[in-house]
Amino acid sequence: MSKQVIYGVFDDEEVLISSAKALRGKGVKIRDVFSPFPIHGLDPVIGIKPTRLSNFAFFYGMFGTSMAVLMTWYMMIHDWPMNVGGKPSFAWYLNMPAFVPVTFELTVFCAAHGMVLSYLLVNKIYPGRKAHNPDPRSTDDKFIMEIQTADNKRVGQDDILATLRSTGAIEINQKELK
């Protein structure tokens, strides 16, 4: 049997969710869903785990804080202690209040930029990348479910198509996988 990919096209995100539930009930594995906006409640249905990106942001933030502490200590206390306005730089903790703004800003800077870079990296999006949504309408008003026959050895192709049709897909497209 040849490997095929099935695209079920929907015009309403709630219909797509109920259809996905019906398919999952039959044990069909859904490869992906392409939509113009995030569909709330879809991820658990099609078996997508919550992202751990925000944990990364925490570590980037901590990195920024540490860098700021290290930098202010090295530049103001260790390398060239300046006595500005009769306020000598004897120890980091004595001057700490003056370092709060820069420490805060660097924490936010590192957390935000580190997070966004990771986001671009894990999503594999960058200038020049070719889009791989199966249908240009999926960024406008259509919601497209991708199912591959190779993932679904136990459920017949006809059964999948029939379920898609009966649960509200307005269009079903099939493509041979090379």
Place this chain on the structure above:
Amino acid sequence: MAHHTTSVRQPLILGTKTYHQITEDIARPVEGKANGMFKIVFTISALLALWGVACFAYTIGTGIGVWGLNKTVGWAWDITNFVWWVGIGHAGTLISAILLLFRQRWRMSINRSAEAMTIFAVICAALFPVMHMGRVWMAYWVLPLPNTFGSLWVNFNSPLLWDVFAISTYFTVSLVFWYTGLIPDFATIRDRQTKPKMRKIYSILSFGWSGSAKQWSRFEEVSLVLAGLSTPLVLSVHTIVSMDFATSVIPGWHTTIFPPYFVAGAIFSGFAMVLTLLIIMRKVCNLEDYITIAHVESMNKIIIITGSIVGVAYLTELFVSWYSGVEYEQYAFLNRATGPYWWSYWSMMTCNVITPQLFWFKKIRKSLLATFIISIFVNIGMWFERFVIIVTSLHRDYLPSSWTMFHPTFVDIGIFIGTIGIFFTLFLIFSRTFPVIALNELKTILKATSENPKPPHH
């Protein structure tokens, strides 16, 4: 879809819309041809911007002696304009970050253009301190870099250096926050294009976004975390700007009330500028169904709150200057209200304290014309606020023999008008090349907040 709608709140999307209709409406200004009115306004803005660039060039070539500064008034229009522009730049991130955390749906039609405005305003703001350095080619000296004169570092005890970190963090984080939201919308524009050239441009801009479930899940996470990071950030920026003044020992500046008072003033002026721009943009780009009277009214309510905070701060300053018993402090405020700059003080009071109170009347709050006029008043009033704080505190210092007045030269005026030109030029380019409303985000609230959602046909 009856279970989605609630009759308590006003609809945020008017007319009968479908998902496709939203795409069409927002993509139209991007894909259509510019009309004559646009070309005229664009030409005027570009000419003003060019005039500003010429004045900048003159300043760099000759030195900042071409400004009206003197030995008593060392900060004047440049810092006034800097604080004014940074303040205007506060509304965008407030709308997109704080209102996201509070789950305010009315932010969705306005956050994109407000953030664009933020970025352009911060660009205009940053020009002033850089120019004030005089030798702008040494601007990198503000960075903590090892230098050729031995390892003399920048002074981390100085609020001016905190400002460098605050403004650069604010600018870059606002920029990536804005762009992260733009990527899926660029993809929508990309997938509609038939001309290969347009397709190519928007394909690059959209970073190859495909809108898969995993991408959207990460998108929501990154938006939430960036909103969480931007919320304290936006509050910190004007706090640190206010510390440029508050940590000094100039009467009228040396007050602990400055940080909250500056933040409230910044949001106040930012919302005023958003209203000025959006009331025009909704008309020019035919977005009346998306930027509705309900949006304008919500923003006017924020103007009442922040305007009242600013008013209370003015009165508190007056009271504390008297109650402190410090005669220099008392004189600084007496001089503001009755000295040679009385006109700027009373312009500030009228524009910032009295006019926004008119928004207590529902009729005025819901009138576009009245809102537009009052928003201009607030913009002017907030410029005068900074002028009053800076110039009237400086021009009569501790030594009466050096008391003087500040007179702006044509270069001072030219640079200020030039930044207004730069701001509008950038905003006009934005309004014709970018999706000015977060169109895909807006689709998520269509069913819940539309006046008349059209059920999809099966």
